[in-house]
Amino acid sequence: MTSMSSRAPLPFDPVEEARRHWAAHGWADAAEGMAAVTSLMRAQAIVLARVEAVLRPLGLTFARYEVLMLLLFSGRGSLPLSRIGERLQVHPASVTNAVDRLEATGLVERTPHPTDRRTTLAALTPAGRELATKATEALNAEVFARPGLPTDDVRTLVDVLATMRRDAGDF
């Protein structure tokens, strides 16, 4: 999802524009919140596009990359699908879908849970482990090391978003 290839920049900030309209319609009390939500959506789309552009040549999407990293950071390199969904905060059906594709490309394998027959484990293959590392190095170099913000702002952003996430019950 996402890309942006070459959409030209606008001559003004669309969020500010919207804020003015909100005020003009007597919705001034909600204008700030609207601006925050709109900014968040646009910024996420921009960042996701940058990330996906780096992962595409590696045959990965961000969703699948996240699954790989979760497995890489887990002790044995395997996790129940349900735990993956909890950690990434996505619907079980989305996990099934991601693991299907990772399995189809040989990056992950489904394994039965040793004691609970309801559960399926997703286990990293050697190829999966290798690609996860390679993808991370690419993302680190091309995106994470250059977030497009001063260091102080990055930290502020992380802190504010953490507050918001905590309040919303993310953790």
Added chain:
Amino acid sequence: MTSMSSRAPLPFDPVEEARRHWAAHGWADAAEGMAAVTSLMRAQAIVLARVEAVLRPLGLTFARYEVLMLLLFSGRGSLPLSRIGERLQVHPASVTNAVDRLEATGLVERTPHPTDRRTTLAALTPAGRELATKATEALNAEVFARPGLPTDDVRTLVDVLATMRRDAGDF
């Protein structure tokens, strides 16, 4: 997209967890950027879920709501599809899709451009204008007026994201 219905909160911050793993793998220099990107993704998903939950009873999605508001704020209540795509920073195919659905539910009508026969205008119908207003009042009351952050943090967030968007060429 998105919802979250009732996913239980995690006992820890997954972003902090990831940051620790990054440091442990010798990627400390990119850990902060990774944290920012991950936070942004999760926060966006949470907010989008709240927004969609409010719009669903009205038969709208956020994508279509954005189109309606853009038309509502345009002078005549109509715009070329190409302009909609530019403003919302989405692919032309996405605009076609959104307008198809809005047209199917009678909220918008396709009109030929008066002078340029390549261009199609999307024009708000009375029903579309009414629903856009109703939806905004619902969103203002249930989401925008309560962003889940202190006022100062909201403003900080908007400012930091604006910096990021400007740097990335959003405007």
Added chain:
DNA sequence: CCTCAATAGTTGGGCATCCAAGTTTTAGAG
């Protein structure tokens, strides 16, 4: 004028996410 590149939209294919519903298995209540 006429040719050809650029613009505007649409269509078809791929991926991601969600929801609802259905299956299998586990665990708790009586």
Added chain:
DNA sequence: CTCTAAAACTTGGATGCCCAACTATTGAGG
């Protein structure tokens, strides 16, 4: 020990977004 609610996963359907390719129309040059 049985019965039922909960948990884990999958499947089918809907929506959204993107890309590549194709049609139609416009506009700049020769």
